[in-house]
Amino acid sequence: MFFHYVDLSWRSLKRTPMVSLLMVIAIAVGIGITMTSLSVYHMMSADPIPSKSTQLHHVQLQTMDDGRDWWSDDNMPYQVTYPDAINLLNADLPYRRTAMIAAGFAVHVDDSDMKPFLERARVANADLFSMFNLEFIYGSAWTRNDEDSQASVVVISQSLNDTLFQGENSVGKTINLDGMTVRIVGVIKDWPTYVKYYDLNNGAFRDPEHIFLPFSLIAPNEIITWGNSNGWKAENVRGFQDKLKSEQFWVQFWVDLPTDEDELAYGQFLMSYMAEQQKLGRFARKELDFALRDVKQMMVYREVVNEDNKILVMLSFMFLAVCLANILGLLLAKFLRRAPEVGVRRALGASKTQVFIQHLVEVGLLGVIGGILGIFIAQAGLWGMRKSNDAYTVIADMDLTMLLSAPAIAVSVCILAGLYPAWLVCRTTPATYLKSQ
Amino acid sequence: MFEFRPIINALLRAKSGAILLLMQIAITTAIVSNAAFIINDRIAYLEQETGLPEQDLFQFNMMIFGKNIDLAKQIEVDESLLRSIPGVIDAVYINAVPLSGGGSGGSYNLLPSNEKSPSINASYFRADSHVLNTLGVELVAGRDLNESDVMVTSDVSELPKVALVTQAMHDEMFPQGSGLGKTIYRRDNAIKIVGIIKLLKGPWLQDERRDRSLIFPQVRPSSFQKFLIRTEPNERAAVMRRIEDVLLAEYPDRVIDVIKGLDQLKAEYVAEDTLMVRMLMVLITVLVLITALGIFGLTLFNINKRLKQIGTRRALGARKSAIIRYFLVENTLICSVGVVLGSAGALWMGAKLMALFSLPSLSVSYVIVTGAFVILMSLFAVIGPAKRAADISPSIATRSI
């Protein structure tokens, strides 16, 4: 019976080609526009590391004196100070953790005719690789020993390894970063994320780094941050060593807390740490405060999905509502005109349900056609977005969920629009239209 | 004349169709007026005056990795080298580039830090006395920086004694009277204002500090450097192509990167907003089209439904113009109600958007213009089908369908 209904629907659509076309266009365009903005929203807000997103936590400490203002929503500095980062690293706790900063170097290899080039780097701790599920192709992470001895070691990504060493196992070879010579201990697959969720301070959609250096190299090599440094206190920062001791915020800190108990325990640890620091004259404030946010909370907090995208999604859904009203009006007109035929069918023994379903199948068919066309329109829209903005090269795309959602939303919208007309038409009293035809 | 009463009666009888059309018009009006407002707001932002000849300016980053080099001396060598390239008007080593999204800022007071005085946030640039000429901005009062002002130091806490400020910065610090020659403070460093710049947008166009900047005559050598260069009109592309080779020939152990025009930097900085404008434009265009098509389709249907009635009217002596008028009036009635509802909806939506997002409040003029436009558009959509209705033969009345 279902296929019979599909067959009838198809004929019905063909009988009023103009109106069918109008309806299909309305749905296709509505779905196209909605899916364009929704796809971007979906990609932006997607969990970048589903297996770990609830357990990786970003640490923020309220180190400012009472009365000092910060521009974040909760008045909490986005980053931590270098001394705090070092103290948190040194705490004797069973959790994997890493401090990190963004940096950048002129990369050059001895005895190579390749021109030196600038490359961004992430300076972090060895736990970074296991915490953020980074996979090694060659070698492994450096050790805590390497960190303690300030060994000049480096981990590079597969693409950098391809550029520098044509993809061969480069473990043990050295490269020069500015004036510093470092030995490669591992090569990882490129960090598989398009949202730079681990450091949202300088744009959420920049490429992950390809060079990873031990955090302990910052002090001896005076590695300057390529990220933000913010200060609130009048301090005499004359040189790099002053900066290391200063109250400036320029380090991010992440800790891996597998369970809620761990999160609670770590929170308690942070409170006791700050209380201890208070005795040393820091944290001149009445109430100590910290923030532990997991990956998803961090993405909301730092507004990875920006306002414009939210406005667009909102407007697109309103647009879809207009399309729905549009289709509803046309369906109403179309179905009511068909009342005489429905009268005949009712007289010949069709039940209300059968008539109702027949009409819903028809609007469903409209939805399927419109939804599929809508995918093409959305693809065109996303293509336009990619062309318009480099940052959207990866984000402006439809994954399988979105591809399947398009016809699903289209069919739902159509059925929603078709319910009332179909209900009206199935209520046709069989006798009414028989005589006057 | 306009047969309002029969039309209204007919509408009331065919409620659902009219209500749907009305809703569609209302939502369309609400969306279009808000979107048009956002578009206009963004376009004003995108096209704002920067005070800079963006087409003639470009920047590059440089990382010196060579060891045992006197950075201060190398910077001077590089600057004179750059300034001697044919087509270059001027060039400076600078800490931050306007419109690029990356820079430095600080807070400034009228009094030293031990006395209370309002504090003003501003972005700052550090460069030598060629900076004003390189930027190509206009000085409205005071003097340019000269070589004796310039302080070369790597001590971060030391500040020069003089500075240029932008007019916006000046007005913020000295709401009454002139601040030229007066002293402001960065913590306890006294800085004398020697010149006022008419307009110079800072590194962050989106920030409240966008118009408030200071320029310090200071060179702080560092291995990571930024240079800003102004060329003769139409010479920029040629200079940009040569720049890397010229500098590497002078000293090889360095990397030149991000050679970009200021217009390009600005385009990258505002890319999100450009995209938003485009998206919204597509959205409202298509929305208006869809609504017009909806009106068109519904009118066609209504005419088909009333074929016999129209025929009868024609048979009873109605002129074609009367039939057309009937549909136009009917449509205008529905649309006007829709537009009125939609305008209320638009204002409500504007208020909601403003509460949820950092948008300015919707101005009523947008709603009025959109409403008028929507009614006009609906008239266009209805005129075709109405003409078709008028062409219905009176004889249809006598035929049974």
Place this chain on the structure above:
Amino acid sequence: MLNMNGISKVYQTEMVQTHALRDFDLQVNEGEFIAVTGPSGSGKTTFLNIAGVLEPFTQGQYLLDGVDIGKLNDNQRADIRNQKIGYIFQGFNLIPDLNLYENVEVPLRYRGIKAAERKRRIESSLEQVGLASRAKHLPQQLSGGQQQRVAIARALAGKPRFLLADEPTGNLDSLMARQVMELLEQINRDGATIVMVTHDPELARRAPRNIQVVDGQIADFSLYQGNPAAVVGA
């Protein structure tokens, strides 16, 4: 076969109450062929709609083939229409999108008959009305008489025990009308009970039994020959 006791039907609009049928009694036996006549507005069509289970009634009892129609819900009524009743309308009421074959198929589909059986029945009933060769044609390609024969084929395909015809020849010329009438007589001889509403006395006279509806009630039946014992009059 059909038993109506004290049926009345009131149409209620905002202003007026119209009594389309008042205390209407009628009994039709298996195998009868009845012609119902009456002036327009007399309640003929209302009677037919109620008899055909197309419309509910306000009061009274209606037994069709032993089933108490008044007690059925909408779905059961649809089933009764589908399985027991065949309709022939003045306006033919073929579905314009469907070809002849598919038009005849409509009630069979609602009855859930398997495709092979449907095919057999459709072909045989189209054969019966002499239109088997035009099965793929659309209704608008046929003349009025042919369309009405398709409508009859559609009514026959379901093998109804009870056939209702509303002015079956109203839109046809006399030659076609006679053909259709002969077809109906043939169907009646094959065992179906037929109730036919008409305003054509010529046609009515050909039916073995005549009743006349006036003002929503059965009026003077003795005007025409018939079996008075079988009629329960007013």
